[in-house]
Amino acid sequence: MVVSDSGILKIHNKDKRQALELLYERYKKYVYTIAFHYVGTKEDALDITQEVFLKLFKVVGELKDEFSLLPYIKKITINKCLNHIRDRKEAVSLNKTTEEGEEMHCFLASEENTENSVHYRDTRRILEKAIQTLPSLEKMAIILRHVNGMKYEEIAKTMNLPLGTVKTYLYRGRNYLKELLKNQGIWEVSG
Amino acid sequence: MSCKLNAELLQELLEGTIDPVERIFVEEHLKTCHQCRKDLTEFKLLFWELEDKFNFEVYIPEELNQLKNVIFDKVDGLTPVSPSKMIMEQQKSVVKKSSTFLDFVPGVKETEKILKNGAKATPKALVKASRSVIRGAKILLAR
Numbered sequence: 458m459v460v461s462d463s464g465i466l467k468i469h470n471k472d473k474r475q476a477l478e479l480l481y482e483r484y485k486k487y488v489y490t491i492a493f494h495y496v497g498t499k500e501d502a503l504d505i506t507q508e509v510f511l512k513l514f515k516v517v518g519e520l521k522d523e524f525s526l527l528p529y530i531k532k533i534t535i536n537k538c539l540n541h542i543r544d545r546k547e548a549v550s551l552n553k554t555t556e557e558g559e560e561m562h563c564f565l566a567s568e569e570n571t572e573n574s575v576h577y578r579d580t581r582r583i584l585e586k587a588i589q590t591l592p593s594l595e596k597m598a599i600i601l602r603h604v605n606g607m608k609y610e611e612i613a614k615t616m617n618l619p620l621g622t623v624k625t626y627l628y629r630g631r632n633y634l635k636e637l638l639k640n641q642g643i644w645e646v647s648g
Numbered sequence: 649m650s651c652k653l654n655a656e657l658l659q660e661l662l663e664g665t666i667d668p669v670e671r672i673f674v675e676e677h678l679k680t681c682h683q684c685r686k687d688l689t690e691f692k693l694l695f696w697e698l699e700d701k702f703n704f705e706v707y708i709p710e711e712l713n714q715l716k717n718v719i720f721d722k723v724d725g726l727t728p729v730s731p732s733k734m735i736m737e738q739q740k741s742v743v744k745k746s747s748t749f750l751d752f753v754p755g756v757k758e759t760e761k762i763l764k765n766g767a768k769a770t771p772k773a774l775v776k777a778s779r780s781v782i783r784g785a786k787i788l789l790a791r
Binding site: 474477478481485486489490493494499503506507510511514515580581584585599603604609624627628631632634635638639644 | 655656659665690691693694697698699702703704706708709711712715716718719720722723
């Protein structure tokens with residue numbers, strides 16, 4: 458039997474544990490997937506998932522029955538992801554180099570330079586890596602738009618940013634990805 | 649020589665969010681600008697990669713299920729689960745996992761059906777058998 462979100466909130470009044478278990482089962486993959494694309498490693502993604510659910514479980518008792526949970530969960534997940542990167546000094550310094558563009562290109566190219574990997578053009582892996590090197594806000598916008606298939610307006614609402622800013626992040630992010638993927642030589646574009 | 653066309657317009661064209669007037673303008677521009685045509689092709693390829701769901705498939709680790717217990721331990725005011733129940737649940741998941749392969753063995757489902765039907769038929773058979781035993785006993789007693 459599928460219980461609606463408001464149904465879960467009603468159950469919460471009677472049996473807290475059961476409601477939280479239902480919530481966890483329903484949204485664990487969703488939260489983990491966003492987190493994984495954002496941070497790129499299993500351990501960090503699990504950390505974020507834990508933080509998101511702890512936060513959600515703390516406030517869930519105060520939510521009203523007709524409250525829709527998904528947008529709220531998206532918001533917490535995004536905040537936790539963005540903060541996670543901010544908390545980690547290493548990752549921030551990596552992001553800073555990306556803003557200078559050229560340096561990041563050299564870094565990525567050198568990693569893929571062996572003859573084998575040139576022949577083994579694993580687009581998926583290269584794309585994953587390229588997304589990881591994006592600055593945090595650009596990265597989040599790209600993930601929400603292309604992995605989660607969200608609309609511009611929805612992204613703006615969830616990230617708490619003006620629509621124009623979201624568009625700029627997306628344009629900039631995609632431009633950057635295009636250049637990176639082109640430099641990796643996975644496309645052979647002529648003319 | 650780089651073109652002065654706003655590169656964002658190319659992305660808007662592909663996303664379908666472009667203003668109709670700008671669309672005409674960009675399409676006209678593309679007829680004459682080699683560089684923008686090339687950029688557009690590259691963006692098309694990028695969009696194609698980004699739209700490909702296979703590129704974003706995520707392996708869900710087993711730890712995600714175990715994480716539930718860690719989180720629940722940290723939440724206040726939950727009714728604690730007894731250790732025996734936890735063991736039972738673990739056992740259940742072990743059995744469930746170890747028998748997953750059965751779903752893929754041909755013929756297993758059929759056998760299950762036959763067994764079930766057999767199980768339904770048994771009570772009737774038992775009643776019949778016990779009746780005949782009673783009848784036999786009566787005959788014996790009468791003699």
